[in-house]
Amino acid sequence: xxxxxxxxxxxxxxxxxxxxxxxxxxxxxxxxxxxxxxxxxxxxxxxxxxxxxxxxxxxxxxxxxxxxxxxxxxxxxxxxxxxxxxxxxxxxxxxxxxxxxxxxxxxxxxxxxxxxxxxxxxxxxxxxxxxxxxxxxxxxxxxxxxxxxxxxxxxxxxxxxxxxxxxxxxxxxxxxxxxxxxxxxxxxxxxxxxxxxxxxxxxxxxxxxxxxxxxxxxxxxxxxxxxxxxxxxxxxxxxxxxxxxxxxxxxxxxxxxxxxxxxxxxxxxxxxxxxxxxxxxxxxxxxxxxxxxxxxxxxxxxxxxxxxxxxxxxxxxxxxxxxxxxxxxxxxxxxxxxxxxxxxxxxxxxxxxxxxxxxxxxxxxxxxxxxxxxxxxxxxxxxxxxxxxxxxxxxxxxxxxxxxxxxxxxxxxxxxxxxxxxxxxxxxxxxxxxxxxxxxxxxxxxxxxxxxxxxxxxxxxxxxxxxxxxxxxxxxxxxxxxxx
Amino acid sequence: xxxxxxxxxxxxxxxxxxxxxxxxxxxxxxxxxxxxxxxxxxxxxxxxxxxxxxxxxxxxxxxxxxxxxxxxxxxxxxxxxxxxxxxxxxxxxxx
Numbered sequence: 001x002x003x004x005x006x007x008x009x010x011x012x013x014x015x016x017x018x019x020x021x022x023x024x025x026x027x028x029x030x031x032x033x034x035x036x037x038x039x040x041x042x043x044x045x046x047x048x049x050x051x052x053x054x055x056x057x058x059x060x061x062x063x064x065x066x067x068x069x070x071x072x073x074x075x076x077x078x079x080x081x082x083x084x085x086x087x088x089x090x091x092x093x094x095x096x097x098x099x100x101x102x103x104x105x106x107x108x109x110x111x112x113x114x115x116x117x118x119x120x121x122x123x124x125x126x127x128x129x130x131x132x133x134x135x136x137x138x139x140x141x142x143x144x145x146x147x148x149x150x151x152x153x154x155x156x157x158x159x160x161x162x163x164x165x166x167x168x169x170x171x172x173x174x175x176x177x178x179x180x181x182x183x184x185x186x187x188x189x190x191x192x193x194x195x196x197x198x199x200x201x202x203x204x205x206x207x208x209x210x211x212x213x214x215x216x217x218x219x220x221x222x223x224x225x226x227x228x229x230x231x232x233x234x235x236x237x238x239x240x241x242x243x244x245x246x247x248x249x250x251x252x253x254x255x256x257x258x259x260x261x262x263x264x265x266x267x268x269x270x271x272x273x274x275x276x277x278x279x280x281x282x283x284x285x286x287x288x289x290x291x292x293x294x295x296x297x298x299x300x301x302x303x304x305x306x307x308x309x310x311x312x313x314x315x316x317x318x319x320x321x322x323x324x325x326x327x328x329x330x331x332x333x334x335x336x337x338x339x340x341x342x343x344x345x346x347x348x349x350x351x352x353x354x355x356x357x358x359x360x361x362x363x364x365x366x367x368x369x370x371x372x373x374x375x376x377x378x379x380x381x382x383x384x385x386x387x388x389x390x391x392x393x394x395x396x397x398x399x400x401x402x403x404x405x406x407x408x409x410x411x412x413x414x415x416x417x418x419x420x421x422x423x424x425x426x427x428x429x430x431x432x433x434x435x436x437x438x439x440x441x442x443x444x445x446x447x448x449x450x451x452x453x454x455x456x457x458x459x460x461x462x463x464x465x466x467x468x469x470x471x472x473x474x475x476x477x478x479x480x481x482x483x484x
Numbered sequence: 485x486x487x488x489x490x491x492x493x494x495x496x497x498x499x500x501x502x503x504x505x506x507x508x509x510x511x512x513x514x515x516x517x518x519x520x521x522x523x524x525x526x527x528x529x530x531x532x533x534x535x536x537x538x539x540x541x542x543x544x545x546x547x548x549x550x551x552x553x554x555x556x557x558x559x560x561x562x563x564x565x566x567x568x569x570x571x572x573x574x575x576x577x578x579x
Contacts, residue, residue: 099559192539206539235545236538304522315499322500324572329565333575337500345502353501357492357511358518360499371522376535378528383536415514416521432539456540 002026002162003479006219009165010067013060020060020070023165024053024114027072031116031163034483038139040158042077043085044117052114059112067222069112074164076155077118078125079105079210080199088201089121089133089151092327092347102199103234104168104210104227111226116164120154123349124318125175125203127151128421131412132351139408140183141480142446146405149179155213156183161483166214166223170200172207173306174400174425177437180213181400181449184439184478186466187213188220191457192432193238195224196231204313205236207306207429215476217438217466221245224459240457248460249467254288256465259393263299264424264451270403272443277399280440280450283472284397284465292393296385301378302427303419308362308375309430314352315359321347354415383431386453395465396453398424400437404446424451434459438466439475447478485519487512 001009001018012018028046035041049072056070080086080098082105087093101109108115122132130138130153138153140146141161148157152169156179159167169176171189180187188211195210202208212223228242258281265274281291323329323343330346333339348356362371389396401421411418428435433456437449450469454462470476492511496503503511557570566573 096563099556099563193542232547236542238540238542239545298528301525301528304524307518308522308525319500323565324574325560326563326565335575336577339575340500341497341502344500348501353499353503354511354514354518356499356501357495357515361495361515361519362522364495364498370526373535374525374528374530375522376537377530377533378525380533380536381528381530383539416517419521430539 002030003484004165005215006068006071006166006222007216009071010222013065013070020053020056020114021050023070024049024072024116027116027164030161034161034163037144038141038157038161039136040120040138040154040161040163041074041117042087042089042120042135042154045084045115049114049116056112056114066111068226070114071166072114072116072164073108074116074119074155074158074167075105076121076152076168076170078121078170078201079168080201081105081115081118084118086118087135088125089123089135090347090349090352091134092321094134094328096326100199103196103231105199107226119158119167122151122153123352124201124314125151125170125172126314126351126355128174128178128418129411130154131408132349134349137408140405141483142183143405145407146446147182147408149182149405151175152179152213156180156185159183159185159213159215160480162479166212166219168210169213170208170210171429172203173310173429174422176211176213177400177425177435177449177451178422181437182405182447184447184475185213186215186217186220186436186438186476187211188224188436188463189428189434190224190228190459191434193236194434194457194459195227196234196237198231198233202317204310205317206313207310216470217436217463218246218249220436221249221463243460245460245463248464251464253465253468256284256289256395257292257393258284258289259292259294259389259396261294261296261299261389261396261398263296264398268402268420268423269399270443273399273401273403273448276441276443276448277397277450280469281397283469287468287472294389294392294396296389296427298378298381298385299427302382302430303423305375305378305382305430306426307358307419308371309379311355311359312363312372313359315356315363318352318356379430382427386427386431386433390455394455395462398451400424400449400451404443404448428453432456434462436462436466438469439478441475485516485523487516
């Protein structure tokens with residue numbers, strides 16, 4: 001059962017072919033077996049999961065089950081979970097037991113889903129390789145000497161090895177799509193404001209968005225049906241009806257206009273990845289879609305813009321970690337300043353400190369206009385490029401990452417090189433658009449992803465486009481042999 | 485952009501971060517490279533461009549100013565490093 005999709009598990013539960021307790025046990029056993037090798041989890045909530053599974057089975061026996069009742073899920077450790085340690089991958093929160101549930105956790109619990117545990121991640125979601133976690137790096141199940149991507153690397157590794165049938169992630173600058181691409185999964189970042197950020201530990205509030213990492217687009221649709229929607233506790237959550245994303249998956253895509261930005265095929269792109277994109281576009285042409293050449297002339301500005309805006313917002317958001325109300329506190333502070341500086345200096349890792357300092361600098365007196373204000377202007381140019389491109393097409397496509405997974409330790413001393421790995425994904429967050437990555441084949445036995453970008457609130461169409469590809473191909477069904 | 489050790493110390497102070505003396509050269513080098521990298525933005529023509537305030541160009545939703553939270557002080561203070569009589573304890577601030 002471990003290699004089934006959510007949709008298949010939902011049908012199996014409905015048909016009485018399995019129970020939630022049986023499924024939950026099976027996944028917990030796989031976690032126990034592979035955790036040592038992959039380090040995909042920070043916390044495993046086995047006892048709570050089994051108790052919840054029994055409840056789910058009882059609910060089903062009474063005829064009260066929904067499509068996701070009794071199905072296990074692993075939550076990225078950035079989402080607050082009541083009574084369960086919520087670390088955000090940091091020493092700073094190693095002792096933090098959340099007093100409440102994040103909005104999406106609440107929604108998944110209401111739907112009867114069973115939380116298996118909390119997945120590993122880059123510290124405070126700052127990283128593209130899952131190497132900045134206080135709890136150690138996560139290994140890519142396709143090749144354990146490679147990174148799984150980040151920051152949702154634990155969720156991606158857990159999914160790729162099928163230690164859970166569904167996982168959640170967050171995407172501030174590609175943190176769902178990039179690991180999904182490097183681990184052969186379907187990763188969806190909804191439109192900014194589509195899913196409530198309540199209880200999701202903040203990194204960069206104008207960019208952060210919660211989403212899913214699953215096997216198929218259909219599974220993502222099932223989860224987004226539950227996660228999306230208005231929540232007054234997030235002031236940027238958009239009041240807008242949520243369609244049933246599963247209803248339109250099979251819609252015809254004949255005449256669909258696929259925009260292919262030429263800037264996605266730059267010198268940094270591995271020619272083999274480019275070839276896989278062209279193969280995928282051929283599949284779409286076979287389905288009656290039309291390829292349109294488009295341009296995003298300011299795309300090259302997206303990474304430098306991102307590395308002003310995101311650190312600026314992070315330096316502000318992370319000022320709450322002061323060693324007073326929660327989180328790490330240093331021993332024997334001699335005064336209040338010493339308490340703040342040492343608690344933060346000890347509690348945060350190198351990459352987080354680097355970003356806080358970058359943000360502090362770009363927001364400081366005398367530099368604000370040159371950096372932050374300038375970046376919010378270039379951000380406007382980047383967003384306007386996308387708006388213009390969408391006048392010519394329905395979706396945009398390209399590679400998710402320039403290369404397949406890189407080696408653990410390979411880029412850790414070179415922040416700029418690491419940042420440039422997100423060159424195709426950062427722009428989407430700056431513009432606030434929905435986007436996803438789906439499996440599109442392999443380069444030297446490592447998976448690579450097709451990036452699909454939708455127009456604002458056009459998740460329905462984007463999922464439909466991804467689903468149709470997955471009906472024609474079986475890349476998403478491939479499992480790393482060691483975990484099959 | 486070459487950062488001097490004093491620059492790193494001053495940024496760290498503004499950010500309320502203690503950093504070890506021996507790590508300063510690495511921060512100076514890394515931060516210098518990051519600032520060089522983001523300095524590319526200088527060349528972009530942004531004359532007459534409004535800075536983005538919200539990715540969807542929406543304005544902030546407001547709510548009525550009434551109490552909507554219940555008092556959960558004890559629950560929340562379970563995560564505090566040091567409390568006494570319902571108060572968070574910090575080193576003496578006023579002599």
